[in-house]
Amino acid sequence: MNFRCLITSVICFLVMGILPLRAQVSVQFSQNGGIYEKPFELSLSVAEDSGNQEYIIRFTLNGTAPTAASPRYKAPITLNEKTYSRSEIFKIQNAPDKYWYQPDIVEYIVVIRAAVFDKAGNRISEVETNSYVIKSLLGRKIKLPVVSLCVDSVDLFDNRNGIFIPGVDFNPDDPEHTGNYYRSGRAVEKWAHFEYINNEGVVAQNCGLRTHGNIGRRYAQKGLSLYARIEYGDKQFKNIWPGDVKDKRLVLRPFCGAWTSAGFQDYLCQRVAAIPDFDALKCSPVALFLNGEYWGIYYLEQKPDEKLIATRHGYNPDYVRIVRDWAGHTGDGIDSGFVEMMRWLKTAVLSDNQQYEQLSKWVDIPSFIDYILFETFIGNRDWPANNMRCWSANGSPWRFIFFDGDAIRTTRFKAVKNALYDGSDKTWPTSAEATLLLRKLLENKGFRNQFRDRMKMLYTYFFQWSAYDPFGQAVSPSFELAVRELENEIASQSARFGNPKSVRAWKRDVRRLKRYFKRRARRVTREWERALRPYEAADRDATAKRPRRCLFGR
Helix, strand or coil, X not given: CCHHHHHHHHHHHHHHCCCCCCCCCCEEECCCCEEECCCCEECEEECCCCCCCCCEEEEECCCCCCCCCCCECCCCEECXXXXXXXXXXXXXXXXXXXXXXXXXXXXXXXXXXXXXXXXXXXXCCCCEEEEEEEHHHHCCCCCCCEEEEECCHHHHHCCCCCCCCCHHHCCCCCCCCCCHHHCCCHHHCEEEEEEEEECCEEEEEEEEEEEECCHHHHCCCCEEEEECEHHHCECCECCCCCCCCCECEEEEEEXXXXXXXXXXXXXXXXXXXXXXXXECCCEEEEEEEECCEEEEEEEEEECCCHHHHHHHHCCCHHHEEEECCCCCEECCEECHHHHHHHHHHHHCCCCCHHHHHHHHHHECHHHHHHHHHHHHHHXXXXXXXXXXXXXXXXXXXXXEECCCCCCCCCCCCCHHHHXXXXXXXXXXXXXXXXXXXXXXXXXXXXXXHHHHHHHHHHHHHCCXXXXXXXXXXXHHHHHHHHHHHHHCCHHHHHHHHCCCCCHHHHHHHHHHHHHHHHHHHHHHHHHHHHHHHHHHHHHHHHHHHCCCCCCCCC
């Protein structure tokens, strides 16, 4: 962020009253947020010396920031059913009729937001927020980590400004692609408080919030993007993943975004994709509560953008470029270098090793091979014309990022044929433009040999259902872990959003997904063997037509 932007942001937030320049006082909670067995009494106090002034603590229970009109704290608050939010935001229609689902009741956690006010009604402290997961009130144990998001209701549900509803942007003649939730960009980002709660403690900070995804925005269970910024208080998200992992941006991917009611395809794929030197994303299932109300199963995941690449690989983010499709689009324009490479590729003859070596300077070949082998292994139905990302930093060769495995289904699908399509009648899920790089590379015998060797390695030692040897990786441990993590939460997810329709329906789709991945490595290997034969036959024909050299003269 340059100096002018920094000054503008600070002034903006000061005017809004979100970041007081010098907060002299703050609210102190007698108990930190977290997981508790039973209800208890919570006391609030002014943490700093009042200096003989009368300060007033005001609080809310519905996730919105307290104002001068909020209830005044006078005595300890008993955290029980009476302290649940009464806003009932789950009754607000936030999707077109086709995708809308309203439950009869929802589950709650207790959310307390408090701030200090002076006698004139001016807020003179930052808003402090704590969320309390009380097991005896829920009547069940949530085995997943809990994410509690608090956002002012007007920012979510106001007809003009709310980003969670159809609102003024909704066109009934185009219900699939219109609505306030399709707004994007920094201008529509909302202030939010984020808490990540598990048995080890709480990670809490303020952040920015936007809706996320494409089709998923129109669902009742929406995708969300979270942004850490210095103006919110913290410039990174920390202490969520094991190790010293820091993120500028995170995504909350909804269970309902998966293409079957198994609901965990992308999470499984991200775990299986965690092979050496492959750019996959860290991901964890969570139970989300929005302003204290249960919002179902989500997957907290890293966002595949410039900030992530810069942090992970040690680059300055200003020098990282990410291309988002095969036409070379970036977040704010078109990458001319990528476009020029694709234009050159159309007439290139990569059976010529000199031209192949030239392309190797532009594209990280091992990264691309892993990317292709993984996407075809999982059978991604929303690729390659969609969900493509590659990156370059300081002129480095383009490397590829895997993201979004929601489209894995268990019905018949020729993933390799999809990856090699060369016709002109399709723009999705594949296109001749999206497959050009792979088709051209396969013209080169050296590339095919490298491709085959890597395919044997991955499909034998990493992507088999069961490990080939004690040192190998396999799909089954990640699959069974996902099932164990989610099974306790499925009934609540189903009751909240009607997806899956029932626990029984979920188990049925889990069985189908299990059968699919048990057979997948063997089947996709056969697909690739068939696909490579024409290239190898062409090589044999070319060799046969080449005139033989006489070693002993004429």
